[in-house]
Structure formats: structure tokens, C-alpha cells
Amino acid sequence: MELLKNKIREEGLVLSDAVLKVDSFLNHQVDPDLMKEIGKEFAEKFAAEKVTKILTLESSGISPALMTALELHVSVIFARKRKSLTLNDNVYVANVRSFTKGETNEVTVSKSFINKEDRVLIIDDFLANGQAAEGLIHIIEQAGAALAGVGIVIEKSFQPGGKELRDRGIRVESLARIQALENGKVQFLEEAFQA
């Protein structure tokens, strides 16, 4: 998605060979017009998948997931990283290790919102080692629902998450795939193929 890649080129900060900071439009400050285009793009890619629910993980996944949900006119559920006192125990649970935060969270989804009739599309901001996606897939499995696919805003293709999911036959659509973050520069996968 060229609009997204340009935004990453202009505003992305390469903090190390593994960490790209996109706080100015995705992870802290959010550009709503860009999110709307991202939502349209995901909705188009997964149009044939008969999606009934979108599942994401708080907090950075919410914006792209909500905009995709708006296009597909389905509800979005954000898995929570801790149990709230206003959420009862009737929940699906999975463990997710955060690459950037270096911590493991228990993520929960109320059993009320996903059931075996659902076809669930996972949307998330980043795919690196695939821990978040694996946790959300585990929740979909517990619900007996079908996985419609995984939509990712930015995939770090030099980390194994994307390959592992695709090797299992899961449809993964990433709007920007990064091959490397070497020497403070973002190198996209497509550019490498064209070179």
C-alpha cells in the first residue's frame, strides 16, 4: 500500500535493526484519514471471506481494526491485556508475549462475542514474531470459530511470524512488508524483489 509506505518512509523512526517506531501515525498519535484508507484496503482484500467479526488486541490494533469493521459492517472485538473488574470470568484466555515491551500478558475475550458460527478476521498493527496473532488464533480456536485471515498493517518480514503463519496455510495480508531495518533505513520487501 503505497500511501502507507510513504508515511513510513517520511515519519518512521528506525530505533535499531529490529525496532521501527511509528508513533506519529499508528501507535500513539493516529492519522484517521490514513486509517480509513487502511480499513478500505483490508476490507477489499478480505471481501470474499464472509467475515462476521474482527478481532484485534488493545491498544494499537484498535484503529485499523475499527476502520476495517466500518467498511465491512461487522463488530470489532479488542482482546484485553488484563481482566477488568467489570468483565466476568466467562472469557477465553491466551498468553501473548510482546516483542517491544518484553513482557507476557494474559489476553482475554468474553465468550459472549465469538461463537462457532463466526468467521473471524484478525487485524493488528504489527507482525514480528507472531505472538499476538498466535494468541488471537488460540482464542478463535477456543470459540470453535473459523479464522478468515490475518490483516497486518506493518510486517517485519525479517522476523519469523509471517512465514510461520503462511506455512500453516493461513492467509496473511500485510500492507507494508519490511525486509530490513539496517543502517537506520527502512527497506521494503517489494523494493528488494525489484532490485
Added chain:
Amino acid sequence: MELLKNKIREEGLVLSDAVLKVDSFLNHQVDPDLMKEIGKEFAEKFAAEKVTKILTLESSGISPALMTALELHVSVIFARKRKSLTLNDNVYVANVRSFTKGETNEVTVSKSFINKEDRVLIIDDFLANGQAAEGLIHIIEQAGAALAGVGIVIEKSFQPGGKELRDRGIRVESLARIQALENGKVQFLEEAFQA
């Protein structure tokens, strides 16, 4: 906002005289079409306020804030409840006590995203004791920015937050104001006035 009040009547769960659970469309599962209408409503109410940024608090504030931002074509910033390893220390900090979760969080906003030229609109899902709004106002003050107002999806008017903010001359617009949650029923403020 009648659409919102009907949704609260139909799907809100009164857990106690103080706690209303709206997990099915706002705090866990999100109805994107309702959020879009909420965004339009806030954008209309604050249309004259020359808003340059929207500020909210992760996670439940993000959906209504993003939809308002989309209407006003300004960026939305979500204050974070913990520091991420990819966020540096150049941040504004405030303490926020959560009524429902019974815990105090340090919330942070990067100094890059709000400055003294900004007119900031706060959007949040709930207003009860006003702790979240106070924390966000404290961040806006630190930035030297102007507060354009506070937009709340659901105000619990039987708790003091809304009155305290209005008494200080702050414009607070709540789309649904709840007067009481007694006997498992939601009683809206307007209904009481009309009786």
C-alpha cells in the same frame, strides 16, 4: 443522543448501583456504525472550537476519539497507561485512578504531539469521578495548549466528575447522561427532567 441511549437500554448491563457494563458495543466489542454516528455528533457539537488535536486514553476511548478525528480531519493521540520501550522519556506524565479497575496508572503523552499552538479536544468513553479527564487536562496544561472541551460518550451524572469540570468553566458534552443505576435499571438525566 437517542441512538446511543437506545443501545444502552437494550444492551447495557447494570452490575451495581455504580457500574454499567457496555462491553457489547463500546468497551470490549465495538459497534463501528454506532461509533461513526458518535463521531459525527461530537464533531458537530465542537465544530466551532477550532480543534487541532483530539486526546483520549487507551483503550476504550480510542474508538469514539478516532471517529471524531475522522470527521474533524485532525489527528488523535491516545495517552498510554505504561511506558513502552519504543517510547522515549520525552513525555508529559499524569496520574489517573481508574474507578472500575481500582488502580492508579501513570499515563504518558509524547511531547512531540501536543504543543502550545494546539486546541485539544478530549474524548473519552466514560465520565464518572473525572480522574481520566483531569489527567488528560493536566497533560494539555503541561503542553501549554488550549483545552477545546471534553466530549464524553456516557456520563454517570450521579458521580461528581461532570459537575466539577463544568464548575471550572470547561465545556463538557456528554451524549448520554445517566442519573441513576438503581434496581438494575438505567435512568437517564433527561427523562428525570421531563418527569
